Amino acid sequence: MKHSVRLRGLKALAAAVALAAGSLAQAADTIKVGVLHSLSGTMAISETTLKDTVLMLIEEQNKKGGLLGKKLEAVVVDPASNWPLFAEKAEQLLVKDKVDVVFGCWTSVSRKSVLPVFEKHNGLLFYPVQYEGEESSRNVFYTGAAPNQQAIPAVDYLMNEVGVQRWVLAGTDYVYPRTTNKILEAYLKSKGVKQEDIMINYTPFGHSDWQSIVASIKRFGSAGKKTAVVSTINGDANVPFYKELANQKISAEDIPVVAFSVGEEELSGIDTKPLVGHLAAWNYFQSIETPANAEFIKKWHAFTKNPKRVTNDPMEAHVIGFNMWVKAVEKAKTTDVDKVIDAIIGIEVPNLTGGMAKMLPNHHITKPVFIGEVRADGQFDIVWQTDGLVPGDAWSDYLPGSKDIEADWVTLKCGNYNTKTKQCSGQNYE
Amino acid sequence: MPASIQLICRLSLLLLLAIPIAAQAQSDDLFVERLELLTANNFKQKEQAVAGLLNLRHPNTKAVLQALLDGRLYYERASKRVVIRAAEDAFSVADAVTLTPIPDASEDAFSRITTNNQLRKNLRGAIAAFELDSPDARVRLTAVREMLRSLDEDTVALLRERVEQERDDEVRAAMTSGIALFDLDNEDAGVRLAAVERLRGSLNSDVYNRLRALIERDDDGNPVEPDPEVRAVAIDVVNGIETRRAFYGSLETLFFGLSLGSVLVLAAIGLAITFGVMGVINMAHGELIMLGAYTTYVMQLLLPDHIGAAVLLAIPAAFIVSGATGVLIERGIVRFLYGRPLETLLATFGVSLVLQQLVRDIFTANNRPVETPAWMAGSLQINEAFSITLNRAYVVIFTLLVFGLLLALLSKTTLGLKVRAVAQNRNMARAMGVRTEWVDAMTFGLGAGIAGVAGVALSQLTNVGPNLGQQYIIDSFMVVVFGGVGNLWGTLIGGMSLGVVNKLLEPYAGAVLAKIFVLVALILFIQRRPRGLFPQKGRAAEA
Numbered sequence: 001m002k003h004s005v006r007l008r009g010l011k012a013l014a015a016a017v018a019l020a021a022g023s024l025a026q027a028a029d030t031i032k033v034g035v036l037h038s039l040s041g042t043m044a045i046s047e048t049t050l051k052d053t054v055l056m057l058i059e060e061q062n063k064k065g066g067l068l069g070k071k072l073e074a075v076v077v078d079p080a081s082n083w084p085l086f087a088e089k090a091e092q093l094l095v096k097d098k099v100d101v102v103f104g105c106w107t108s109v110s111r112k113s114v115l116p117v118f119e120k121h122n123g124l125l126f127y128p129v130q131y132e133g134e135e136s137s138r139n140v141f142y143t144g145a146a147p148n149q150q151a152i153p154a155v156d157y158l159m160n161e162v163g164v165q166r167w168v169l170a171g172t173d174y175v176y177p178r179t180t181n182k183i184l185e186a187y188l189k190s191k192g193v194k195q196e197d198i199m200i201n202y203t204p205f206g207h208s209d210w211q212s213i214v215a216s217i218k219r220f221g222s223a224g225k226k227t228a229v230v231s232t233i234n235g236d237a238n239v240p241f242y243k244e245l246a247n248q249k250i251s252a253e254d255i256p257v258v259a260f261s262v263g264e265e266e267l268s269g270i271d272t273k274p275l276v277g278h279l280a281a282w283n284y285f286q287s288i289e290t291p292a293n294a295e296f297i298k299k300w301h302a303f304t305k306n307p308k309r310v311t312n313d314p315m316e317a318h319v320i321g322f323n324m325w326v327k328a329v330e331k332a333k334t335t336d337v338d339k340v341i342d343a344i345i346g347i348e349v350p351n352l353t354g355g356m357a358k359m360l361p362n363h364h365i366t367k368p369v370f371i372g373e374v375r376a377d378g379q380f381d382i383v384w385q386t387d388g389l390v391p392g393d394a395w396s397d398y399l400p401g402s403k404d405i406e407a408d409w410v411t412l413k414c415g416n417y418n419t420k421t422k423q424c425s426g427q428n429y430e
Numbered sequence: 431m432p433a434s435i436q437l438i439c440r441l442s443l444l445l446l447l448a449i450p451i452a453a454q455a456q457s458d459d460l461f462v463e464r465l466e467l468l469t470a471n472n473f474k475q476k477e478q479a480v481a482g483l484l485n486l487r488h489p490n491t492k493a494v495l496q497a498l499l500d501g502r503l504y505y506e507r508a509s510k511r512v513v514i515r516a517a518e519d520a521f522s523v524a525d526a527v528t529l530t531p532i533p534d535a536s537e538d539a540f541s542r543i544t545t546n547n548q549l550r551k552n553l554r555g556a557i558a559a560f561e562l563d564s565p566d567a568r569v570r571l572t573a574v575r576e577m578l579r580s581l582d583e584d585t586v587a588l589l590r591e592r593v594e595q596e597r598d599d600e601v602r603a604a605m606t607s608g609i610a611l612f613d614l615d616n617e618d619a620g621v622r623l624a625a626v627e628r629l630r631g632s633l634n635s636d637v638y639n640r641l642r643a644l645i646e647r648d649d650d651g652n653p654v655e656p657d658p659e660v661r662a663v664a665i666d667v668v669n670g671i672e673t674r675r676a677f678y679g680s681l682e683t684l685f686f687g688l689s690l691g692s693v694l695v696l697a698a699i700g701l702a703i704t705f706g707v708m709g710v711i712n713m714a715h716g717e718l719i720m721l722g723a724y725t726t727y728v729m730q731l732l733l734p735d736h737i738g739a740a741v742l743l744a745i746p747a748a749f750i751v752s753g754a755t756g757v758l759i760e761r762g763i764v765r766f767l768y769g770r771p772l773e774t775l776l777a778t779f780g781v782s783l784v785l786q787q788l789v790r791d792i793f794t795a796n797n798r799p800v801e802t803p804a805w806m807a808g809s810l811q812i813n814e815a816f817s818i819t820l821n822r823a824y825v826v827i828f829t830l831l832v833f834g835l836l837l838a839l840l841s842k843t844t845l846g847l848k849v850r851a852v853a854q855n856r857n858m859a860r861a862m863g864v865r866t867e868w869v870d871a872m873t874f875g876l877g878a879g880i881a882g883v884a885g886v887a888l889s890q891l892t893n894v895g896p897n898l899g900q901q902y903i904i905d906s907f908m909v910v911v912f913g914g915v916g917n918l919w920g921t922l923i924g925g926m927s928l929g930v931v932n933k934l935l936e937p938y939a940g941a942v943l944a945k946i947f948v949l950v951a952l953i954l955f956i957q958r959r960p961r962g963l964f965p966q967k968g969r970a971a972e973a
Contacts, residue, residue: 040795041897048796162548173942203941206901208892209693211686211822212936222635224643236797236893243802247809247819253551269799277547373546376501383473383546 030073031066031335033058034093036104036114036125041081042206042235046314047106049265050128051076053315054103056303057322067329075099081205081235083113090114094121100335101126101325103318107234108132108176115140124337126325128317130260130282132179136394136407136415138341141324142364143317143357145283146392147183151230153369154258154281155184157384158228159191162256165225166197168217171232173202180232180260186398197225207237210244218248221255229257238262239270242278252277252373264310267378275374282313283353283367285380290354310378320357320365323349345410355389362407362415364392461488462527465512468498469505473546480549484556492560494526499553504540513540555580562588567598574604578611578636586612607632611640619657626660630667633674633814641668678815683933689822691929692829696887697902698909699836699921700880704756706916706966707853707873710764711771713778715906716899717785718878721755722748722885723894724789727798738803741886748882755785756878760871782899789896797895806890825887832883833922839876840918849873853916912952914962924963928952 035054037047058072066072075097079086086105093099094117101124105111108131118125118139130145158164169184171177181200188198199220201213221227233241238259245257251274258279264286267275286297293311296319301307328344329335348358357365366389372380394415395402404420406412414424464486467479480498483491493514497503502515504523513523513532521537524530545553558576561569577585589605596602606628613625626644629637644655645664655661701715726744733740759781767774806824809817840846848869851859860866888898913924928948935944959965 040790044796044895201940206893206897207941208901209690209941211689211819212683212933213941215682215686216937222639224636224639236895239797239893240891244819247807247821248817249809249811253547253554256547269797271801277550381544381546 030071031068032073032075032097032099034097034099034102034104035074035076036079036086036089036093036102037106038081038110039076039078042237043081043106043110045236045239045269046234046261046265049309049312050103050106050314050318052304053300053318054322056300057319059303060299061322061326067326068333068335079110083107083109086110087113087117090117090123090125091121094118094123100124100337101340103128103321105129106314107174108179109174111140112175122337124325124340126318126321128314128321130313132176132183133394133396134179134399134402136362136364136409138363138409138415139337140363141321141344141359142392142394143321143324144314145367145369146364146394147180147396148393149283149367149369149390150260150281151180151184152187153386153390154260154279154371155187155230157281157371158230158256158258161384162228163226164228164256165193166220166223166227167193167199168220168227168229168255169198169200169232170213170217170229171202172207172234172237173204174234176234177202177232183396183398184230186400190398203233203237205235205237208240210241214241214244214248214250217255218250221250227255229255231257231259232261233259234261238266242270242275246274252279258371263312263314264378264380265312267374268308268310272374272378273376276376278374279371279383280374280380281369281371283369284313284316284351285370285372285382286311287372287375287379288353288370288382290352292350292354293352296352316352320349320351324357324359324365341409357389360391361410362392362394363409364394366391458488458527460486461490465494465526466510468503468512468543469510473549476543476545476549477552480552480556490526490529492557493529495553495557497526498543498545499550499557501542501545503543505543506540508539512543559585559588562592567601570596570598570601571604574601574608578604578608578634581608581612583612607634607637611637614640614644619660622655622657623660623663626664626667631670631674633671633678635814638668638671638675641671675815678813682816683937684930685818685822687930687933688926689826689929690933691926692826693888693891694905694909694929695922695925696825696829696832696884697881698906698913698925699833699918700877700884701906702877702910702913702916702918702921703836703849703880704874704877705910707849708768708870709771710768710874711775711778712759712764712874712877713775713903714759714782714785714899715877715881716901716903717782717789718752718756718881718899719885719888719902720789720894720896720899721752721785722882723800723889723898724793724798724885725751725882726886726889727793727800727894730801737801738805741803741806741890744886744889745883748886749879750882752882752885753875753879756881757871757875759878760874764874765867765870782903786896786899793896795896797893800889800894802890821890825891828887832880833918836880837918845869845872849876908949908952910962911956912962914964914966916966917962917964920962920964 033054035051037051038044039048039051055074058074061067062071075093077089077093079089090102093102103126105114105125105127106129111127111131114125115137117123119137123139125140126143127140128143130150131142133146167188169181171181185198185200203213217229256277256279258281260281262280263282297311300309300311324344324347325340327347327349328340332339332343344359345361346359348356351357353368355368357367359365368389369386370382371384372382375381394407395405397403404418406417406419407415408417409415412424416425418425464479464482467482468476470476470479480495483494494503497514502517503512504515505512512526514526516522516524521535523532523535523540525532554576558573561573564570564573577589586609589608593602593605593609596605610625610628613621616622616625626641629641641664645661645668647653653661655664697719700718701712704710704712725748726741729740729744729747730737759778763777763781764774767777802821806821809819810823811817840849848859848864851862851864852866852869856866892898909921909925909928912928913920932944932948935947939947
């Protein structure tokens, strides 16, 4: 009896040691890259393609020999458009899987949910989506557009080129549309637009009954002044919204809708013929003709084995973020988060529209701005673009609370530094 | 109005008023020259090029402008020759000047001439002037409405010329409005007075805005309209128009409320039967709706060329699919849990999770596109202030049909008789020879089948995804509790009134708060009348 127990114990011990050795060896062999995007739920329509983009980038880098002599390994989790689950999965990636970097999030509420987790465990997050600003965390790099790289230029285009005088600000009810609309309302008023010419409206995620709202937009727009809708509606609520616009016969020539969260991917699932002429503002469109973009699209079609898959702006942001991370790791010669955070500032990589993207001390990058009109085939015709690159400004100059705030992680070592009171505060959650 | 639009409209009208056409050869050269200007990259230059083309009065001008509007105008990159592409899928082009087809044209050698919103608006205005000659009254009406967007002396002169000859009433009315609208700026007070009178009762927004501006005071406090008689009549006309618009506005809100209500009723009516008759809380009801929506998607996959027929066939198919699932749930799980509502709730909740994951595994977690057939898309314009979206109108009619059928089924058929008997007094029914277990299974199946049919209707209104059920389960229970458990009329009236109240509140409170108010009001209502609007009566009715 004792003999067999001891034998069993020895076998168990041997197995445990082998397992530990095996996993240790494996950990030494690969660099883990976390992918934190919703693969189900209301945001899956937008985020699933970003997961595929990161997988393609990892495969490409591995073909080039990996990073620092090791292969990259993707760790994919599905937070299912559930914001508290985002935080749980982020914790799982950082603590259990011990990833060296995470590419993830879309909605600002998902980013705000994971922010404390990344700051507590000193993780590294590359956030690829346009957002409302008012944030600059040491552990996050914002490769998507800040309001001055998307929302403000779009409003300028409508005001100056299209002659819009009445504004409908329609958004989903969460932090990104609320903050962006605050900024836009302040901006419009600073340009002389009266309160009665601004209509603001919020709907829940996944809202599908747009009848009254579209009818009130129609009424608001028939007062004799050119009206436009600035849409921060996110996720699959966009589909019934655009369908209702088409059903109530509101054409882009009467009341154009400029959307900040609708791109080629969101349009690929709906009939775009009634939407021709509606607008979107991004820093990249698939229809931009440059050699870099053509090559990227070719690689994407080969990777997904689907020549009809579209590319969009957040994908380009992941490409830029990934390449910057790789360059920073090579510069710092380690994946250690603190060293990479220091090494990445100032790094420049080419973007897909013929320019260069540079990482700034406030953890934002330089991006060009494009306004595109929807074509019948779901692609965009570029109708306007900035002359050069716009550097991302984390703290909007149009809000009284953030006018005086600077973010600078190099000299000031602070993301929320008040230049008037000369004080640094912690992360400012709106 | 931007100068370029004025310019274009003016020139397009010069084209139509009788002016002799210049020599063909000379205008051909100029035509080619102007066409080349269209190949510029700048949109302002394109607008000028269009104005230049109109000025030439070339016979091909309309074809070129129509092609540009449709996105069918291309140019050869090497020679800058402008061509018109035919509307078919294959790339076949014809020279814009001679209209002869160009053989062996390869798409790679040509670039499309792009447009933007502003240019397209100008083009529509320009083409509208051409279309005033069309034999089709609808085309003429659209043309007049297009011209009304940018009125000037030449446009109005053209309208005055044509209004006498116009045979169609609607087109003539539109033309008269346009002329009257322009006459509001006339120096003669008598002309203005006549114009205001002619515009009485008009529902056109441009007319309303113009008249309102007329009765206002300008920045110095002086009235915009100097003549007091004209002003008095204008105020009267504006009041009349506002009353009419308010009336149609409330009609529109009523329609929105009824369509929202019909969605609620459809979703809830299956639940009213299972909850009402059997006292079973079925948390998988939402997923049964979702299965019906996915059945529509599958039908459209099977019949890709007949999506309208696919939607109609999906109705019985969804009834069978969801009904069978319902019977399975009843026979497999619910049957063993009668009299234990909490366990039923938990068990059916588990079933709902299983069904959601099943759908995710078969169809992927992303939404599936369900197309709306052509006869259900768009809207019916009753008049200028009131239109009904067709898909919603069909759903309202469909709901009433389903309700009627269900009512007939329950009151006129044997199955319905047995269902009612079991609902009123189970033991007595059993004593009378009714096989209650079989009736239970059929009732559950019926409720589930109706849920499937509701899913077909919902697939036309909202996204079809694995979470579709979750969006409607709370609303379904809300309607059933409000209307009275087990009572079909209660469900109908309860659902419709909840929908109307929600839509009445929405313009004032926003979509989110309106829902909250409705829920709070419901909670307060339930405190006073716990059994709902139409509670079951009788001694044996369960509490």
